Each structure stands twice: as C-alpha cells, then as structure tokens.
Amino acid sequence: MTKQSDDQHFLGIDVGTGSARAGVFDRSGKLLASDNAPIALWREPGDIVEHSSEDIWRAVCRSVRGAVAQAGIAPDCIAGIGFDATCSLVVLGEGGAPLPVGPSGDPARNVIVWMDHRAADQARRINQTGETVLDYVGGTISPEMETPKLLWLAENMPDTFSRAWQFMDLTDFLTWRATGSLSRSICTVTCKWTYLGHENRWDDQFFRRVGLGVLADEQFRRIGTEIVPGGTRLAAGLTAEAAADLGLATGTPVAAGLIDAHAGGVGTVGARGTAGTVLTRMAYVFGTSACTMTTTLDPSFVPGVWGPYFSAMVPGLWLNEGGQSAAGAAIEHLLQMHPHSAQATQAARQKQQTLADWLASETESRGGDGMIPQLVGEVHVVPEFLGNRAPFADPEARALIAGLDMRSDLESLLALYLAGLCGLGCGARQIVRAQQDKGIAVDTIVVSGGAAKSRLVRQVLADMTGLTVAASASPEAVLLGSAMLGSVASGDHDNLGEAMEAMSVLGDISRPQAALADWADRRFRAFEALQKVGRAIRSAS
Ligand SMILES: Nc1ncnc2c1ncn2[C@@H]1O[C@H](COP(=O)(O)OP(=O)(O)O)[C@@H](O)[C@H]1O
Numbered sequence: 001m002t003k004q005s006d007d008q009h010f011l012g013i014d015v016g017t018g019s020a021r022a023g024v025f026d027r028s029g030k031l032l033a034s035d036n037a038p039i040a041l042w043r044e045p046g047d048i049v050e051h052s053s054e055d056i057w058r059a060v061c062r063s064v065r066g067a068v069a070q071a072g073i074a075p076d077c078i079a080g081i082g083f084d085a086t087c088s089l090v091v092l093g094e095g096g097a098p099l100p101v102g103p104s105g106d107p108a109r110n111v112i113v114w115m116d117h118r119a120a121d122q123a124r125r126i127n128q129t130g131e132t133v134l135d136y137v138g139g140t141i142s143p144e145m146e147t148p149k150l151l152w153l154a155e156n157m158p159d160t161f162s163r164a165w166q167f168m169d170l171t172d173f174l175t176w177r178a179t180g181s182l183s184r185s186i187c188t189v190t191c192k193w194t195y196l197g198h199e200n201r202w203d204d205q206f207f208r209r210v211g212l213g214v215l216a217d218e219q220f221r222r223i224g225t226e227i228v229p230g231g232t233r234l235a236a237g238l239t240a241e242a243a244a245d246l247g248l249a250t251g252t253p254v255a256a257g258l259i260d261a262h263a264g265g266v267g268t269v270g271a272r273g274t275a276g277t278v279l280t281r282m283a284y285v286f287g288t289s290a291c292t293m294t295t296t297l298d299p300s301f302v303p304g305v306w307g308p309y310f311s312a313m314v315p316g317l318w319l320n321e322g323g324q325s326a327a328g329a330a331i332e333h334l335l336q337m338h339p340h341s342a343q344a345t346q347a348a349r350q351k352q353q354t355l356a357d358w359l360a361s362e363t364e365s366r367g368g369d370g371m372i373p374q375l376v377g378e379v380h381v382v383p384e385f386l387g388n389r390a391p392f393a394d395p396e397a398r399a400l401i402a403g404l405d406m407r408s409d410l411e412s413l414l415a416l417y418l419a420g421l422c423g424l425g426c427g428a429r430q431i432v433r434a435q436q437d438k439g440i441a442v443d444t445i446v447v448s449g450g451a452a453k454s455r456l457v458r459q460v461l462a463d464m465t466g467l468t469v470a471a472s473a474s475p476e477a478v479l480l481g482s483a484m485l486g487s488v489a490s491g492d493h494d495n496l497g498e499a500m501e502a503m504s505v506l507g508d509i510s511r512p513q514a515a516l517a518d519w520a521d522r523r524f525r526a527f528e529a530l531q532k533v534g535r536a537i538r539s540a541s
C-alpha cells in the first residue's frame with residue numbers, strides 16, 4: 001500500500017438535486033476549499049422531473065476547477081477522488097450518447113431524477129408480486145427506486161429501452177465518465193436496483209416476474225455485472241479526457257462512489273467524539289430530502305424503512321434507510337404559499353441569505369429555540385408534499401396544515417416555517433421509533449446536508465425527537481464522506497472504517513430541552529392525529 005505525503009489532498013464531489021459541489025480536503029479531513037455550480041432540472045406534469053447527464057458533468061467540472069483553484073494547490077496534489085450523487089437514473093445509448101427518457105423526446109434530458117414519481121403504477125405492480133427481494137427494501141419498493149423506473153421506460157419508451165447501452169445510477173455514471181469503468185457501487189445497486197448485496201447477485205426470477213426478464217436474459221450487462229464496494233479504486237484512474245475536463249492529472253485514483261445520503265452517513269457516523277457509536281448513531285442528511293441511516297451488525301427488517309442493505313454504507317455492516325422525500329423542498333414550498341413570502345424573500349436577499357436561513361435568524365432574534373412554542377402557536381404541519389417515505393412507505397400521502405388564522409404578516413410566516421421544521425422532526429421521531437421497535441438502538445442523531453448547517457434546525461430536531469443531535473466539525477460532511485472514498489482509493493487508508501476514524505470528528509452538540517418535552521409530546525400527538533385524518537380522507541375518496 002502506498003502511503004501519501006502531507007501535500008497530498010483528496011477531492012470529494014457531491015451532486016445534489018440543486019447543484020454539484022466539490023471540496024478539497026487534507027489528509028486529516030480538514031476542508032481547504034469548496035465550490036459549487038447549479039444543475040438544470042426540468043419538471044413536467046405527470047410527476048416528471050429530469051436532469052441532463054452532460055449538464056451535470058459540466059457543473060462537476062466547474063466546481064472541481066473552482067475548488068482546486070481556491071485551495072491553491074497544484075492539480076497533481078489531488079491523490080484521490082470520490083463521487084456521490086442523488087440516486088437518479090441515467091440512460092446512455094451506444095458510445096455513451098444520452099437518450100431521451102420522457103415525453104419531451106429531448107435526448108439531452110436523459111436522467112430521471114430520484115424525486116420523479118412517474119413510475120408509481122409500476123412500483124404498485126412490483127409490490128403486488130410479494131417477491132423476496134422486497135424484504136430487502138423495507139417490504140415496499142418506492143417509485144423513487146430504479147427498478148420501477150426501468151419498467152416505466154420498458155413500457156412507455158420501448159425505443160429508448162431497447163436502444164440503451166447502459167442504465168446507471170448517477171454516481172456510477174460519474175465514475176464511468178471519469179474513468180471509463182462500468183463497475184457499479186454496491187451502494188447504488190443494493191439500495192435502488194434490488195441487487196442482493198448480501199448474496200452478491202441479482203435475482204433472476206424477480207426480474208422475469210416483474211416484466212424485466214430481458215435484463216436477466218442479457219445477464220444484467222446493461223445494469224452492472226461488476227459490483228464493488230465504495231472506495232474501490234476504479235480502472236486506471238482519471239482518463240486523459242476526464243482529466244482535461246476537470247483540470248486534474250491523468251491517472252489520479254478514482255473511487256467507486258456512494259449515493260449522496262450515504263456519503264453524508266460516511267462523513268458523520270464514524271466521527272471521533274463521545275456522543276454515541278457507529279451502532280447507536282442515526283445519520284440524518286437534511287437537504288432537498290431527508291435521509292436517515294442506521295447501522296447494525298445483523299439484518300433488521302423494519303417495515304417501511306428501506307433495507308436491510310448489506311455493506312451499502314459501512315462495509316461489512318447492515319444499513320436501514322428512512323427519511324422524507326421532501327424536507328428542505330417541503331419547507332421552501334410551504335414558505336412560498338404564504339402571503340408574506342415575497343416581502344420576506346426580499347428582506348432575506350438584502351442580507352444575502354436564503355429565506356429559510358433568514359427566518360432561522362429572525363427566530364434567534366426573538367429569543368431562539370426556547371421561544372419556539374410561543375412563536376409557532378397552534379400551527380401544525382405534516383410536510384408530506386411528496387408522500388411519506390418512512391415509516392409508512394406511502395408515496396401517495398400528502399401534506400396537511402392545521403391552525404391557520406387570518407394573519408398574513410412576518411410573525412405568521414415564521415410560525416409556518418417553525419411548524420414545518422417541527423413536522424419534519426416529528427417524522428424523524430416516527431422513523432426512530434419504528435426502528436427502536438425492531439431492536440435498533442438509536443441514542444444520537446448525527447447530521448449533515450445543507451439544512452443541518454443551521455443551529456436552530458438541529459435544536460428543533462433534538463427537541464422533537466428527544467435525542468442528542470451532533471453536527472460534524474466539518475462544514476461539508478457530505479463532501480468529506482466522498483473525499484474519504486478518494487483517500488481509500490489512493491491507498492492512504494486501507495478501508496473506509498479507518499478513513500472515518502482518521503478524518504472526521506463531531507462538532508456542535510444540541511440536546512433536547514427538558515422544559516420543552518411535554519410541548520414536543522403534544523405536538524407529536526397532533527402530528528399523528530393529522531396524518532390519521534389525511535389517511536381517512538384519502539381512503540374515503
Ligand atoms: N435554515 C434552514 N431551514 C430549513 N431548510 C433549510 C435551511 N437551510 C437550508 N435549507 C434547505 O436545505 C436544502 C439545501 O440543502 P442541500 O444539502 O444543499 O441540498 P441538495 O443536496 O438536495 O442539493 C434546500 O431545500 C434549503 O431550502
């Protein structure tokens with residue numbers, strides 16, 4: 001194994017729903033510089049949401065060049081690169097050319113985004129088969145996963161389906177684009193493609209039963225035949241073409257990647273610090289969506305919580321993944337609906353803040369988290385605009401709001417914002433409970449993602465779940481998780497466990513406030529009552 005010198009650095013690349021980001025880290029995990037670039041997203045009726053893989057690659061290149069320039073290091077000081085991305089489906093034709101995936105027919109739009117629910121009916125039909133692989137996705141496959149999306153393509157765009165050379169998770173597309181390797185990460189295919197990671201195989205019978213037998217007939221060559229752990233060094237590193245695009249050195253080691261939420265998990269669950277251990281920490285990755293990750297020694301079957309997935313995040317251990325499809329996106333949507341939103345957005349812009357961050361600072365100036373019961377009043381929000389991912393695995397669930405009055409001022413916007421945050425915290429509490437009921441111990445939540453940068457957000461999560469919430473000491477824990485993959489691929493660490501221990505440390509700790517415990521319990525009961533009413537209304541219509 002080659003040990004690296006101190007002028008060697010690692011590059012983490014994270015493609016979220018809204019942007020691509022890159023961060024340069026030193027061997028201790030310290031962030032030197034980061035940069036980001038927006039990515040295009042198209043929405044259409046029918047729950048259609050699409051990206052372009054070439055646009056994403058260009059955004060990755062811009063952010064990498066920006067981060068490396070700001071870090072002030074020579075490109076050949078990058079000793080290893082890790083990628084993570086949302087679990088979106090990329091479709092490539094012969095020679096890697098993009099193929100259209102939707103009604104627009106535009107080949108540039110060749111990525112079905114994770115939040116695209118066009119395959120709801122396909123997911124329903126797959127679930128009706130009751131096949132054994134479903135036990136390994138929490139009992140219910142989600143339209144956000146790739147198998148229902150492949151079936152949608154086969155049924156609705158047979159030309160694209162038959163012409164496709166490769167179907168890839170976005171992370172695997174990025175590592176292919178960087179190195180030419182067609183290896184798939186065990187993380188992506190186990191979590192989103194029904195690969196049985198614990199048996200190292202695709203389930204032939206499942207694919208035939210659901211109507212995707214053609215993939216089995218081809219021995220799965222279009223969805224991946226070489227499945228490797230995150231951190232595995234791929235091919236001969238960066239190709240000359242990718243190196244030129246990124247402004248880096250040809251041959252730089254590139255690691256097999258992870259789904260973005262899982263990179264957040266890797267960046268936080270093994271961090272040095274006294275709160276919890278890998279087996280009692282639940283990662284909470286709070287971005288456009290919210291993803292929760294728990295790690296166990298043995299498989300735990302928790303209905304409505306995805307998994308158990310073997311080795312999908314921490315190698316050799318099992319993973320259960322919950323979360324909410326709309327989290328940051330739900331807050332944004334909620335705020336836009338309020339009459340004071342435009343005025344408040346202007347005020348936020350003047351302070352160069354997003355509306356959510358500005359409202360968090362307005363809360364601080366009114367006394368902060370201790371004042372939330374007064375500020376939020378009797379407004380309650382179940383922010384399930386895009387369904388309930390966990391623990392109900394109900395993509396058709398919808399948001400509910402109770403307790404609105406006639407006010408249209410800043411105070412009422414603030415109440416709505418805080419009620420939305422409390423609602424997300426109640427959702428997290430339900431996920432923790434569902435796992436605790438199956439014997440998964442959770443005593444600490446370790447957070448990452450854009451929204452978790454806010455201290456107020458972390459405190460609300462602590463109060464609503466009754467658990468200790470620990471931030472990472474790193475300002476960019478998701479990027480750090482990816483950089484750790486790069487460090488393993490470079491040989492600087494033998495494995496991811498070693499990299500987590502060496503490169504990450506916990507930061508700010510938020511503990512639940514005893515004075516708010518009864519209030520939080522009452523809100524949780526209201527949240528569950530509203531969810532129940534929502535279900536009753538839907539089943540009656
Ligand atoms: N203080 C805050 N309160 C609530 N939501 C926030 C706050 N700060 C950021 N967010 C939300 O976090 C999301 C951005 O997080 P990020 O991790 O960058 O997303 P992604 O990885 O999905 O692109 C946005 O939806 C944003 O509105």
Ligand SMILES: O=C(CO)[C@H](O)[C@H](O)COP(=O)(O)O
Pocket residue numbers: 016017018085086087088114144259260261262286287288289290291321
């Ligand atoms: O399903 C996922 C993880 O399993 C998606 O990749 C994720 O929910 C989207 O991530 P983000 O909110 O960071 O954009």
